[in-house]
Amino acid sequence: MSVDNEDDTQSDRAFRLLERDIVSGEIAMGSKLGEEALASRLGVSRGPLREALRRLEGRSLVERTAHAGARVVTMSEADLVELYEIRQNLEGLAARLAAERCPDDELADIEDLLMRQKTRSQSNDDSSYSQGVDSDDFHFRVAVASGSRRLQRLLCGDLYSLIRLCRYKTWSIPGQRQSHLDHERILEAIQNRDGELAELLMRRHVGLARQRYHAAESSRGLHQRQPSPFRS
Amino acid sequence: MSVDNEDDTQSDRAFRLLERDIVSGEIAMGSKLGEEALASRLGVSRGPLREALRRLEGRSLVERTAHAGARVVTMSEADLVELYEIRQNLEGLAARLAAERCPDDELADIEDLLMRQKTRSQSNDDSSYSQGVDSDDFHFRVAVASGSRRLQRLLCGDLYSLIRLCRYKTWSIPGQRQSHLDHERILEAIQNRDGELAELLMRRHVGLARQRYHAAESSRGLHQRQPSPFRS
DNA sequence: TGACTGAATTATGAATTCAAATTAAGCGGT
DNA sequence: ACCGCTTAATTTGAATTCATAATTCAGTCA
Numbered sequence: 001m002s003v004d005n006e007d008d009t010q011s012d013r014a015f016r017l018l019e020r021d022i023v024s025g026e027i028a029m030g031s032k033l034g035e036e037a038l039a040s041r042l043g044v045s046r047g048p049l050r051e052a053l054r055r056l057e058g059r060s061l062v063e064r065t066a067h068a069g070a071r072v073v074t075m076s077e078a079d080l081v082e083l084y085e086i087r088q089n090l091e092g093l094a095a096r097l098a099a100e101r102c103p104d105d106e107l108a109d110i111e112d113l114l115m116r117q118k119t120r121s122q123s124n125d126d127s128s129y130s131q132g133v134d135s136d137d138f139h140f141r142v143a144v145a146s147g148s149r150r151l152q153r154l155l156c157g158d159l160y161s162l163i164r165l166c167r168y169k170t171w172s173i174p175g176q177r178q179s180h181l182d183h184e185r186i187l188e189a190i191q192n193r194d195g196e197l198a199e200l201l202m203r204r205h206v207g208l209a210r211q212r213y214h215a216a217e218s219s220r221g222l223h224q225r226q227p228s229p230f231r232s
Numbered sequence: 233m234s235v236d237n238e239d240d241t242q243s244d245r246a247f248r249l250l251e252r253d254i255v256s257g258e259i260a261m262g263s264k265l266g267e268e269a270l271a272s273r274l275g276v277s278r279g280p281l282r283e284a285l286r287r288l289e290g291r292s293l294v295e296r297t298a299h300a301g302a303r304v305v306t307m308s309e310a311d312l313v314e315l316y317e318i319r320q321n322l323e324g325l326a327a328r329l330a331a332e333r334c335p336d337d338e339l340a341d342i343e344d345l346l347m348r349q350k351t352r353s354q355s356n357d358d359s360s361y362s363q364g365v366d367s368d369d370f371h372f373r374v375a376v377a378s379g380s381r382r383l384q385r386l387l388c389g390d391l392y393s394l395i396r397l398c399r400y401k402t403w404s405i406p407g408q409r410q411s412h413l414d415h416e417r418i419l420e421a422i423q424n425r426d427g428e429l430a431e432l433l434m435r436r437h438v439g440l441a442r443q444r445y446h447a448a449e450s451s452r453g454l455h456q457r458q459p460s461p462f463r464s
Numbered sequence: 465t466g467a468c469t470g471a472a473t474t475a476t477g478a479a480t481t482c483a484a485a486t487t488a489a490g491c492g493g494t
Numbered sequence: 495a496c497c498g499c500t501t502a503a504t505t506t507g508a509a510t511t512c513a514t515a516a517t518t519c520a521g522t523c524a
Contacts, residue, residue: 011478035505278508
């Protein structure tokens with residue numbers, strides 16, 4: 001009916017919508033994805049919807065059993081730990097590559113970003129809506145600065161989706177003063193073309209962020225998620 | 233028609249066949265994947281075939297443009313370098329995790345594997361058909377030994393497919409005596425529970441394998457691939 | 465001769481329809 | 495009352511059909 005934007009195919013629309021709802025947690029892990037219901041909900045026929053589900057299956061966001069149906073993947077705490085270990089390593093790699101090959105002006109842009117964030121956090125104490133958009137995120141910028149398109153896609157696409165599937169807003173825990181200091185030190189190492197140090201600092205930074213989250217999570221009961229919006 | 237094996241759905245069959253043919257290079261990068269032709273070739277209808285293509289799209293093995301059609305992805309030399317950088321890091325991570333958490337008996341199994349490979353390469357000088365199956369591959373075993381299912385899937389599934397898409401038999405270049413020595417040293421570090429050393433050695437090992445390949449490749453002209461079997 | 469416009473063709477997108485399998489419910493037996 | 499089996503209903507898998515967009519080729523005009 002209403003053509004929203006660029007991609008005019010129904011399948012792509014369903015894919016984007018489903019991906020958004022799954023990653024944002026609006027669908028809830030393990031939910032059954034009944035074709036007829038979803039199709040009518042998204043305003044598409046079962047054909048394109050099935051294609052969208054298959055695509056999500058390829059991205060390992062949904063699992064499918066032979067003639068039974070499709071469900072959103074379920075992720076345990078162990079899975080989250082595994083994802084963080086991978087992310088830690090890969091972001092370290094991104095930092096090192098950025099130190100080795102990123103042009104100076106792009107690094108200067110990131111420096112500007114950090115400066116803006118600093119002044120903003122000083123004037124506006126909470127301002128925790130800093131999670132505006134990707135380009136405002138330090139980790140995203142480093143992934144771009146690595147110059148490796150595939151690494152960028154892995155970090156900002158697949159890994160980000162899966163990690164965020166477990167919980168909200170985990171990419172960069174905002175409002176942490178220590179995080180900002182870490183970011184400054186990492187950028188400094190990158191600008192000094194010290195790849196080894198940049199990798200080490202980034203690894204430690206992500207690792208500490210994980211530990212910090214884990215501590216906070218275990219203290220207020222684990223696996224609290226939004227109530228599932230539709231069917232269980 | 234002929235039900236080959238476990239998964240009885242046509243879409244899954246088409247998916248497996250297409251993945252195999254693409255990864256093995258039988259389809260050639262950039263090939264147009266006409267739906268009608270492929271459907272008749274695989275003995276399925278267009279519906280299931282489209283689902284298979286979408287799934288491959290999700291795994292980023294095929295690209296699709298709005299109403300134009302699907303093509304096998306094309307990978308440049310730069311892409312291959314990026315993939316190797318990622319693989320290098322991730323296999324290092326796998327080695328470290330294995331050193332930290334893999335039970336001793338499983339490591340003993342890998343030791344047996346290396347012993348068998350050694351004796352076999354001594355008696356049978358060529359024996360390069362060692363690339364029998366996954367479980368005979370050292371890197372595969374280390375990925376398993378990491379204990380991280382997701383890391384294993386990333387390394388042995390996605391990355392392996394993409395890297396192998398560029399060229400044949402690149403996972404472990406067989407018949408290299410130095411490789412076997414590297415493997416022994418890496419396993420030794422893992423068994424000594426020296427995670428840092430295992431990671432370092434594995435990184436260097438993969439890096440050297442890449443360099444070795446690159447040297448060999450550039451000397452005999454680049455990007456020589458099988459002639460495309462069907463349509464361009 | 466070359467490039468642009470137009471229609472015809474081909475291929476893809478999507479809905480409908482039918483078939484097959486799983487799930488759920490109902491029935492009978494122990 | 496509980497367990498197993500049979501049958502009905504729901505859901506998924508797949509093929510056919512129609513609509514729409516892109517490609518191709520022919521024709522015309524500059």
